[in-house]
Amino acid sequence: MIKNYFKIAWRNIMKHKVFSLINVIGLTIGLSASFVIGLMIYYDATFDTFHNDSDRIYRVVTDFNSPEEKDYNPGITLALEDAIKDNLNLEVVSGFYIERPSKVENKELASEFKWPNFVIYTDANYFKIFNYKFLAGDDTNVLSNPNNVILTEKRAADYFPNTAPDDIIGKTLVYNDSLNITVTGIVENFIERTDFVFEEFISHPTLFQTRLRDQFLNKQWDNTNSNSQLFVKLKASSNLATVQNRLTDLAKEHEDEEAKEYGYEQIFTLQPLADIHFNEDYGIYDWSKGQASKTLLTNLALVALFLLVLGCINFINLNTAQASQRAKEIGIRKTLGSSRKQLIGQFMGETFLLVFVSALLSLALSKWLINVFSDFVPEGLSFELFKTPLILIGIVVLLLIVTFLSGFYPALVLSKFNTVSVLKNHLAVGDKKVKLRKFLTVFQFTIAQVFIIATLLVGKQINYLLNKDMGFKTEAIVSIRSPRSESELSKKELYAEKLRAISQIKKVSIGGAAPASFSTNSTEITYMDGENEVKSELQFIFGDTNYSKLFELEILAGRSIRNDTIKELVINETCRNRLGFITPEDAIGKTVELNEEDVAIVGVMADFHQRSLKSEIKPMALRGDWYRPRWSQFQTVHIAFQNKSPNGLKGALSEIKNAYKSVYSEIDDYEVKFMDESIQKFYNKERKVSKLLNWATGLSILISCLGLLGLVIYTTNRRIKEIGVRKVLGASLIQINTLLCKEFLILVAIAFIVAAPIAYYGINNWLQDFSYKASISFWVFIASGCAMIFFALLVISVRTLQAANANPVNSLRSE
Known part of the structure; x- marks a missing residue:
């Protein structure tokens, strides 16, 4: 029976090729966007989740409040770590100091490395918080003595090429011409996604032999350094609010009285490990990778949702519109014993088949979209991530949801027809169905209209930002930093x-x-x-x-x-x-x-x-x-x-x-920076938003106009005899086209009236992030409304003019 259902479903799809194609295109666009954006959300949301008890790991950061502003620092005062150990009941406390040496030498191989990245001074507790796998060396008593270093597998290969990890243990590296440091361990680089990119871990006591000696001997509460970072792991029984309150009390106990008098306040805050990847206030450790943005991911998810909803709306509109064409099929099936449940199953099967075809096309498109959206896609994300079991389960669930949203209501409508009325050809189109189609059409064009207005206004703001006088000369100036x-x-x-x-x-x-x-x-x-x-x-x-x-x-x-x-x-x-x-x-x-x-x-x-x-x-x-x-x-x-x-x-x-x-x-170490290009970098995120809106606008217009085309085709086919009669009675081409277009253009106009205040509210909120902003011009709304009407009129006229030009003899011959 199931095989028969799919056979009939395929025949019906092929019988209505235009409508099926419109449905497939709409669903494919929505699913493609959902697949790629879902992949991005999964990728960014799974950073550093592999550490044991990652939900209990926090970075202690510093917030500064003043009468003018609020500032954020990922570091802490050096005095805080000792105070926390004495005052808070925590499972593990580990501080580290980021310090980039100017030179590292392997005297044995006569090799030299200038300014290596990702070097920290830390202690054994660091390896109790974060899950590193030791490839060589003793992992039970690490970094307790001065002049010890643990290297990652990758950094060890740089310093000691073609040497096994066990053979590197005990060898010496010379830092900054004076520090002889012994390698005591080799750890595996993290395979999983992580923001902890450190490659060298020098024992904390070694700091007292460096230029930082005085800072660590005389730790000051009023000196905060972003290079000095502190991580804690709470006990399973710890209360987060209690720990945070104690940190707040510590800040107040050591508050500078003069700073307090002028309204300056320092606050220590617990930042969850999962927040590091997203929080731009405190940043990550490798700035070259760029910071993930929850706001951007949320906006991307909304775009995917809207595009998917538009595709589902097309499906509902076209299937309910075609209901009368399948009435006799339904009547015969009911006469031959089909139950309503079986009919719903049949129509849901047809829907799933279309959704499945769309999903296959979407997977093929996703690889291309990952390249197109390269400005949004994280550097390490690849198509291979689709093989992840959780992603595959998510795709299956999404397809079932889309099938239900797209097909359930049309299936209910089709299966509800009265058998006697259908076979007597006494079938009328219900007002509720017509009103629903009109509502969904208005909804579609409202979304498209909002995207058009937002695109124009965001583009206007970005153009304003890039062209506003900065107050100094920016053109034909370059800067070159010395080594x-x-x-x-x-x-x-x-x-x-x-x-x-x-x-x-x-x-x-x-x-x-x-x-x-x-x-x-x-x-x-x-x-x-x-x-x-x-x-x-x-x-x-x-x-x-x-x-x-x-x-x-x-x-x-x-x-x-x-x-x-x-x-x-x-x-x-x-x-x-x-x-x-x-x-x-x-x-x-x-x-x-x-x-x-x-x-x-x-x-x-x-x-x-x-x-x-x-x-x-x-x-x-x-x-x-x-x-x-x-x-x-x-x-x-x-x-x-x-x-x-x-x-x-x-x-x-x-x-x-x-x-x-x-x-x-x-x-x-030669690098030229153009002044005007540096200024453009200030607005990388805004340009990404603009590019996203351009795509969203184009795709939403495409889906909406395809859906409108389907409805116009259905309407003109249903009124073909009326058009013939009107032509015979002397109606002109313009009169007939106006008659057919009027209903749809009214819906587009209503969509504009609904969209305008929504777009204004959204863009006005977005502009609040800018101290200097372009005005929200009235002409933008007029231009976007005219553009949407133009697109709709173009789509409608393609079909209505074709129908109006047809020979009325052909349409009236059966009368």
Whole structure:
């Protein structure tokens, strides 16, 4: 019987090829999006779930509240770890310090490695929290002595190529020319998905032989460092709220009274292990991979859901519309003894067959979609993940749900026909069914309309962000960072001199990061205005005397810095306002206290945007390189070109690279950053949202218009004789087309009325993340409504004009 059901189902599908194709296309698009997006959600949600008792593992992080803002730091004060061990009843506590050595040498092989990544100083408890598999070495007493290191299998292969793990144990590596460290263990790199990318684990006592010795001997409660991180594993009986409350109490016990007086507050917070992969406030350990975003995944899931719902709506609309065409089949089946249950099974079987075909096509499309959505797809995600048992189970469940949503209501409608009425040809289309189809059509076009409006407004905002004046020169400027290992200023000055000799270069400056960058260096300053004391957070940009000229920073009063090392500040307008000066001229000659020193304000510059336009302009100052020769903030050479032509830039860039190679001949660390490209990186997430909306809009319009086409085909076929009669009585082509289009265009217009406020509300909420934003223009709504009506009219007219042009003799011949 089941075989017979599928045979009849296949015949019915092939009999109505156009409607079946429309259904398959709609379902395939929805299922393809669901498969790929579901894969992404599964991939990101399963990071670091393989550790034992992962739900009891937490990172302790630090939040800072101030009257101006809230800041987040993934690190903690060094003093906290000892306090937690003494005050909290925890199963395991382990701190580690991230420190990148400048050089590691294997003297035995005469090999040298510059600035290796992912090196931490830690203790044995780290390996009790995280599940590493030891390939060599004693795993019972690790990292207890100074000058010990455990390597991952991958890092061991770099330092000791073609050597078995057991043979590496006991060998020595030299760190930073002075630290002789013995390898005591080799662990396997995590096979599972993880954010813990560390490759070298040096014993914690070794820190006292490094430049960090004083920090660890004199641990201060008011010094928080993102490199100093702390993990805890709660006992199974521990109460999370109790532990968090105790951390809050510890922060209050050691609160700085002066900071408290000015409204500054430090809070220690427990961050769940599962939150590390998603929480952008605290970040992950390998920034090159990019941070996963729960918001983005949620938006992707909603897009997939909407596309799937649109496909299901097409199915319901077309199947209920075709109900009358299958009435005689149903009547005969009932006469021959078929029960309603059997008929529902038959129609659900047809639905499942279409869904199954769509699923096969979707799997084939998914591999292509993974490449198309490369901006959204995590780096390690591959098509092979479809073989995961949980994913396969999820696909089967999804297909059953889609089958039920798409087929159950049409099956109920079809199986409900009265046998006598059907065989007497007394079948009328119920008002409820027509109203449902109209409602579902309006729903479809509402979603499509929301996507169109959102796409236009998001595109308008991104265009505004990319084209708004940042307050400084961004075009035809490049920055080249000197090698990390290069501390001598003389080499940077030599490089700058060589650059000034290149004819295409207009100006050269040595300094820190560009005016707008991801880099932040800030401190607190105090200004005494008579008896009143004003405190403010102050960010710094570092540059020589050419810095403000190269970036064309506007000096409103006073002057720029006189030389590189004299202690003076050029503050921005926001800082001037914060300190209470009425005019830029009022600030000139005043002094502020900075690190217990009085520093003069010699100039006031116009505000510019230091970050993306999401954030407000903060108090900032331009300063020189004050702490030479102990260390230098001047690590970057900035270059402004004479002209912007591609050919001129190409030649100049070649000469710039040659000059770099002549100065740093022994180092291969050359990288050019264009200022305008750096600014564009501020809005990578917004551009991803825009790309997502473009796809969602196109696909939703496609599905909706295909569904509309199916309904139009059905309607015109049902009214073919009416059209013939009207033509015989003298109706024009335009009159007939208007008659047939009117009903559907009314539905599209209703969809626009519903969609407009929904889109406005959603986009208005999205724009709240931006301190600077484009206006929500009225023309966008008009344009999107006209676009949707145009698409609908185009689809409707294709069929209605064909029907109106048909010879009425053919349609009336049977009368």
